[in-house]
Amino acid sequence: MESLLTLLAYSCLLLFPIAVFLCVKATWPIPRLPPGPLRLPIIGNLHQLGEHPYRSFRLLSEKYGSLMSLKLGCIPTIIISSPEMASEILKNQDHIFCTRPPLVAYKRYSYGGRDMAFSPYSDQWRQLRRIGMLEVFSAKRVQAFQSIRREEVNTLVQTILRQSSSGLVNLSEMSFCLFNNITTREIFSKRISRDGECTRSKYHDLLREMMSLLGGFILGDFFPWMEWLDVLTGTRARLERSFHGMDELLEEEIEKHMHGGSRDDFIGVLLELQKDLSLGFPLTKDHIKGIVMNVFVGGSDTSASTLEWGMTELMRNPMVLKKAQDEVRGLLGNKGKVEEDDVQQLRYLKLIIKEVLRLHPPAPLLIPHECMQDCKIKGYNIPKKTRAYINVWAISRDSRYWLDAEAFIPERFEDNDINFKGQHFELIPFGSGRRICPGMSLGIVSAELALANLLYKFNWDLPNGMSKEDMDMEEQFGLVIHRKSPLILVATPTSIAA
Numbered sequence: 037m038e039s040l041l042t043l044l045a046y047s048c049l050l051l052f053p054i055a056v057f058l059c060v061k062a063t064w065p066i067p068r069l070p071p072g073p074l075r076l077p078i079i080g081n082l083h084q085l086g087e088h089p090y091r092s093f094r095l096l097s098e099k100y101g102s103l104m105s106l107k108l109g110c111i112p113t114i115i116i117s118s119p120e121m122a123s124e125i126l127k128n129q130d131h132i133f134c135t136r137p138p139l140v141a142y143k144r145y146s147y148g149g150r151d152m153a154f155s156p157y158s159d160q161w162r163q164l165r166r167i168g169m170l171e172v173f174s175a176k177r178v179q180a181f182q183s184i185r186r187e188e189v190n191t192l193v194q195t196i197l198r199q200s201s202s203g204l205v206n207l208s209e210m211s212f213c214l215f216n217n218i219t220t221r222e223i224f225s226k227r228i229s230r231d232g233e234c235t236r237s238k239y240h241d242l243l244r245e246m247m248s249l250l251g252g253f254i255l256g257d258f259f260p261w262m263e264w265l266d267v268l269t270g271t272r273a274r275l276e277r278s279f280h281g282m283d284e285l286l287e288e289e290i291e292k293h294m295h296g297g298s299r300d301d302f303i304g305v306l307l308e309l310q311k312d313l314s315l316g317f318p319l320t321k322d323h324i325k326g327i328v329m330n331v332f333v334g335g336s337d338t339s340a341s342t343l344e345w346g347m348t349e350l351m352r353n354p355m356v357l358k359k360a361q362d363e364v365r366g367l368l369g370n371k372g373k374v375e376e377d378d379v380q381q382l383r384y385l386k387l388i389i390k391e392v393l394r395l396h397p398p399a400p401l402l403i404p405h406e407c408m409q410d411c412k413i414k415g416y417n418i419p420k421k422t423r424a425y426i427n428v429w430a431i432s433r434d435s436r437y438w439l440d441a442e443a444f445i446p447e448r449f450e451d452n453d454i455n456f457k458g459q460h461f462e463l464i465p466f467g468s469g470r471r472i473c474p475g476m477s478l479g480i481v482s483a484e485l486a487l488a489n490l491l492y493k494f495n496w497d498l499p500n501g502m503s504k505e506d507m508d509m510e511e512q513f514g515l516v517i518h519r520k521s522p523l524i525l526v527a528t529p530t531s532i533a534a
């Protein structure tokens with residue numbers, strides 16, 4: 037008995053250090069999260085963030101730094117607010133951060149993850165992105181759609197001409213309609229405004245509703261166990277209505293294409309690809325609808341926002357407006373309209389577009405990224421499934437990187453090679469890395485062409501003696517930032533336009 041007790045005592049003595057070692061090993065290193073307010077205390081705060089989250093995040097980052105952690109609801113989240121940290125996420129650790137969080141609206145509009153923009157990183161996503169880059173967003177396709185852009189910009193000019201005689205022009209609404217018409221012609225060869233007009237269509241509200249739901253606040257995205265409340269508040273029903281409205285539109289157009297529609301628009305190209313057995317994976321109708329839905333989402337609102345904010349800044353900066361008009365009018369004389377080849381020579385106009393994208397990146401927080409495994413950034417532990425928001429808006433207004441950061445000065449790009457193609461992390465309105473916007477060229481050429489023609493053909497003034505200081509600059513945040521109040525201007529046709 038005595039020897040048994042002695043054996044037990046010796047065993048305990050031996051086991052104790054092993055147990056201590058195992059415990060320490062399990063908790064070491066102690067998870068060290070980046071600094072930040074650990075949890076926003078109440079849902080009310082989350083809601084406040086929803087108004088202008090990129091602004092609230094900037095304020096918080098000033099206190100906690102450019103890599104800040106917080107819990108949004110019960111979701112571990114990091115907010116990135118410097119070019120160095122953005123490069124860490126979108127370049128050095130892009131292979132870990134290139135997936136998307138499974139947000140409620142993303143899942144619905146992507147047909148359960150069968151698209152390019154909102155689906156998680158996977159083999160399927162890589163395949164879709166590959167065929168997207170080759171067939172949908174290629175330089176060849178951008179070139180092929182040149183006549184669509186020319187005709188639609190001309191229709192915009194004609195609509196402004198008609199409306200200018202009777203007074204004011206709502207440029208916000210017209211920008212949205214212009215890019216919607218361009219996008220629907222690219223997708224299914226049909227405009228959605230009435231013939232010869234660049235005005236509201238019956239789909240206007242449907243598209244606006246989709247953008248608002250994609251960028252809006254859905255409780256289940258922050259408290260997954262409270263998804264049922266979204267059913268009670270009617271948010272889920274709203275989402276279903278919006279999704280089915282869009283789905284019906286796409287179904288109808290795909291059906292028509294199957295019985296002999298155009299082969300050159302996006303639906304035609306994707307239906308042809310569906311027959312290609314060498315594709316390596318089955319391209320289903322849901323994939324096609326998912327990709328086309330992305331073009332709807334990515335294609336119209338972003339370019340519309342660029343044109344809307346571009347004209348806003350030009351009205352606030354008359355010297356820049358004059359310089360831009362002198363450039364385009366000096367180059368074209370009485371030619372009558374600006375073509376895409378001409379735009380290549382409009383150096384100052386291109387600087388203006390860059391400066392607009394710096395001060396008003398259409399997607400101020402990009403599309404959220406999520407990390408696929410535990411990782412380390414700057415020595416901090418980032419757990420798997422942490423959501424990452426890159427605050428592009430704050431980065432491109434940071435006075436540590438930009439002189440007179442809040443001012444609109446296109447000349448700042450004159451003597452440097454900073455561009456927005458994803459290598460200069462102080463200017464990433466299109467993102468960077470694997471998830472960089474594939475529609476960059478399509479978006480830029482349309483916005484440049486539209487702006488050049490507006491400046492060439494019209495003189496612009498603020499209405500009713502309003503001064504530039506009175507201009508309302510308040511933003512409306514969704515997936516894309518717009519002006520809260522529409523941009524209403526007086527357009528006076530020049531002799532070239534008439």
Ligand code: HEM
Nearest residue numbers: 152153330334335338399402403465466467471473475479
């Ligand atoms: C001024 C115009 C545009 C801007 C500023 C813009 C911006 C962006 C941004 C910030 C992202 C997310 C990048 C990230 O999460 O890291 C994105 C993704 C995307 N954009 Fe654009 N975009 C524009 C035009 C377009 C156009 C014209 C199209 C289509 C015709 C388009 C299609 C897409 C798609 C499909 C994605 C998802 C890519 C992915 O997740 O793999 N975009 N865009």
